Amino acid sequence: MSIGKAARRFARRLKALEALARDQKLEQVREIIASEFDVDFYRTKYPDVLQHIDPVAHYIADGWREGRDPSPGFSTRSYMERNPDVRRTGINPFYHYLASRRASGVQLLPGVVSSGGGAIRATLRSILSVSPRAARSERQSAGALNGAAYAAFPPRKAGEAIPHYGATFHKTMERARAGMKPIGAGSLEYEVIRVGFDLAYYLMHYADIARAGVDPIQHYIDHGVEEGRDPSPDFSTTHYVARYPDIKGGGANPFYHWLTVGRAEGRIAQPFSEFDGLCSMIRREPADVQETLIRRRRDLRERFEHGVLGEMVKKAAEFEPLIAHTWPDALKTKLSPFHTDQAVAQVVAMHRLHHQAGFRRAKAVVVIPHCRLGGGTRIAGYLADALARIYGPEELVVLRTDLDVMQFPEWFPAGCRHVSLEVNEDEPRGGQGHVLAEFLRSLRPEVVFNVNSRLFWDALRHYGKALSASMALYGYFFCNDKNALGHWAGYPLQKFYRYFDILSAVFTDSYHFADELRARYLVPPDQAGKIVTLESPVAEPPPIAPAPAPLAGRRPQIFWSGRFDRQKRLDLVYALARRMPEANFRLWGEPVLDAGNGLETPPANVTLEGVYADLAELPLAQCDVWLYTSEWDGVPNILIEIATRGVPIVGSLVGGTGEILREGLSWPVSDIEDVGGYQAGVLAVLADPAAARERAVRLRSEVLTRRTPERYRETVRVHLPVGGGGSNGRG
C-alpha cells in the first residue's frame, strides 16, 4: 500500500469514528456489538487483522466499512444493502441490527454528549490521530493506525474468557469499573484519560487503590500524578513531567496532555532518562521507538491475557504457584534493551565514552578526577607525556571521571584522546563504577594509572580483581591530608592497603612518602620495589630569574603563593610579617572553603596580589626570598618551579619538601611553628644576597639534573608489563 493510500484510508477511518462520536455513544456501541461478536470467527476469517488488535475495535473502526462480518450469522454487506438509510447515516450496521432487535422502541442512536460534545469529539479526534512521524512508512502508519484504534477502545471483551491472570483479579477489575463514572458522565479530562487508562495495570501495581475501592481514574487525576503513579506501562508520569516542564507549568494533567497532544507531537513518555540516547545508538527516532514499544507491550498484554503466553504462565503456576506472584511485573514487561532506567543510562554512557574515544583501543589510560589547577593534575600531565612517548600519543586515553572540567589541555601531550565520564549526579555511584570498569576493559589497555580519581578507587572495591585480571593497574599516591580535626586522612590511608596487592606498582612523588608507606605497612622486602618514587620532571628548564636590585635604599621583597587554607599556614606568614615590618610580603593565591588559619586582616606590610595562571607572570626579578610555610606536603610543584628559577627559598621541612629544600642550598625550617626559624632564614638570605643567590643556582642545577623527563620516563618504563611498553617502547 502506498503512503497516499494509507493516508486516505486513515482519513476514512477518522471520518467514520467522528461519525460515531457524533451520533452514538462509543462505549454503548462497543458493548452491544461485543455481546454477540465472534472473535474467533473474525480472527480466522480476517488474518490480516493484527493479533494485538482488538477485533471488536477493529470492526467498529474499520471492518464494517470494509464489508467484513462480525459473526457467521450476520452479513454486513447484505444488511447495508437492505437498509440504505443505515448506510447513508453512517451507523454501524451490526449495532443497528442488535439494538433494533433487542429493544424495540428504544432510542437507537442516543446523542453522545450534550453540551460538551464538541470538545470531546475534538479531543477524541486528537487521540485517534497518529503522529506525523509515525506515518512515514507504510508499515509504521499501518501499525500506528491500528494502535490508535486499539487505544481508543480499551481491551474489554464482553463474553470472552477470564484473562489468564485469574478470575479474582478480574472481579476486582469489574468492581473498580463499576465504581467508575458512566461513559460520558465524566469531565473532558476524565473521559480522555479513560481512553488510555490501563485499569489492570493501575490496580495490580497500586494495591492500595484496589483495596480502597475508589474510582481509579479519578484517583489518578486527583492524587496519582502528585504521587508519581503511572496510569499505564506506556506512560511514566514522573519522567514526562521532568522531561517537559512546560506541562507542569501549564497545569494540565500530564497523561491527558500526552494523549491529546504530546504523543502526536512525538513527545516521549517512556520511563528512561536516556531514552533518546539509546534510540540514537540504534538509529531510530524516539517517537517511532516509543510507538514500537507501545505496540509490543499491547501485543504481549493480549497474549498474556488471552493467548498462549498467559496460558503457559497459568499452567506453570499449577506446578509452582509462586510463579503467579509475578503477574504484576508481567504487566510492565521490560523490553530489552529498554530495561531499567539505570541500565539504559549505562548503555548510553558506554556508547558516549566509546564515541569520545573514537571507537579505538588504547594501550595506556591515565584516569584523573578532572583537569583543574592542582599538583595532581600537573603530575598526571607528566605521566601522560611519558606514556605518550612510550606507547605513542594515539595509544593514550586521558579519562576524567569526577568532574567534566578541562582547564589545562596543554598539560597533556598532543594527540592523546581526552574522554570524560560526564558524571550524572543522580546515577548511583555503583552504576558509575560499573561503567568505568567496563569502559576500561573495552579499551583493552595494557596499563591503567589512577591519579586521584575517586571514582576509580571506589570502583576497585568491586571490580579491582576483575580489572587486574586483564590489565596492569597502577596507583599514584601523594602525601596524606589532614581533616578538619587535624587528623591524617586521604587516599594513601584509605586505598593503599586495600589495593596494594592488585596494583602492579604504586607511584609516589616523594622518597620520604615512599619510605613512610613501606614502614607503616611493613611492606615485605621483596615487594618494597612495588613502591616507586617518580621525581616530577622539569620539562623545559626556565631561565634563572634576574637577581633583584641591591637592597640598599629599598624594602626587601618576600614572595609567597598558595591556597589560603589550613595546610599552607598563612598565619605563619602573617606572624613573620609582623616580626619583620621592614620587609614587604607579597602573597599570591585565594581563599578556599576550609580556609582555617590565616584569614584575619593581614598586617600592613602584606599585599594580597591575587592569582596567577603561570609563574612567569610573577615579577620574580623583584623577589629577594621565596617563603614556603606548609604544615604538611609531598614535593610541591611550586618548590620545584621556584628552585629552577634560582630564587633563594626559605621553607618548612615537612614530608617530601626536604627533597627540594636541601641543606646548604636552601634555608629549611625544621620546626615549622617556629616563626623565628623562618625569620632567621630570611635574614640569612638578606645578609648576603649574592651568596644566597649562588646557593640557589646550585640548587637549580641539582634539581634540573635529577628531574629530567627522560629519567622520569625510564623509571615508568621499567615498571610496565614485560612485553608491553616496557620492552617495546618507542620513546
Add this chain to the structure above:
Amino acid sequence: MAAADLSLVVTAHDETVVGGPAMRAAEAAIEAAECGGIAVERFIALDAATEPCRAFYAQPRLSKWQIATLDMRELGRTRNEMVSRASGRWIAFLDADDLFSENWLLEGARCLAKAEEQGRKTIAHPELNWLFDGAGAVYTKPNQSDPLFSPYFFYVGNYYDSLCMAPREAHLQVPYVHRDISNGLSFQDWQWGIETMAAGWEHVAVKDTIIFKRRRDASLVTESLGRRAIVRGLEAMAIDRVAGIHRGQEGSPRRPQP
C-alpha cells in the same frame, strides 16, 4: 535408545524438593515435545551433590531420567561434561530450581529444526524470562536481528542465559568457562551468549515460550550480583568490535551522534 533429537540436562548440586515443581514442569514439556515428534533424552547432572540432593533425584518417580554423577564443582564444567555425554543434536539445560513453559521444548526444537533446514546457525531462547519467588520481574529476550537490539546492552546485562536450546556444535565451538567469583568474574551464561554471537551463532527468541527463573536467597546469580561480579573481559566486547558482534562483523563501529 535411538539417537535423540534433544537432550535435556537438569543440573543440580544441593537442591531437593525445590526441584519437584521443576521436574514436573520439565516432564510436561517433554511430553508435549514427544507428542510433537521430538525424541528427548533426559539427564540429571548431579555435580558434587549433597546426600539429600542425591536422595531426592534417586526417587522412583524420576526413574526415566539418567543420572550423571559428577565432581566438577562448577557449573560451567558440568555443562561441558554433559555436552560430551549427551546424544541429542540439540541440547537444552535447566537449573534444578527453574521451570520452563510446557511448550518450550517443542517450540524450541521446531525453531532449531527450521533453522537447520535453512542452513542457519541458530540458538533458541524462550521469549520471556519470568523471575519469581525471591524477586519478581519479566523481561523479553530479543532476537539479535531485532531493530531495537543493541549489543552495548551486554556491558550492563545479559540478554540471554544458558537455559536455551542450542545445537551441540555451538557448545563444542564455545564451551562454558569456569566461574571465578572470588576474583569478581562470573556469569558464564553471559559470556557464552556474547562469545557464541561473536562466533556467528544467531540468537533468536521463540514466541510464546517462557523460562521461569526462581530467585532464591543464595542462588549463584544472587551471589554474583552481591559481589558485583562481572563477565570476563572479552575480545568481542572491545571498543572497536562490540558494535558489530550481532551482525557477524569484526567491527564496524556505528558513529551516530551520541
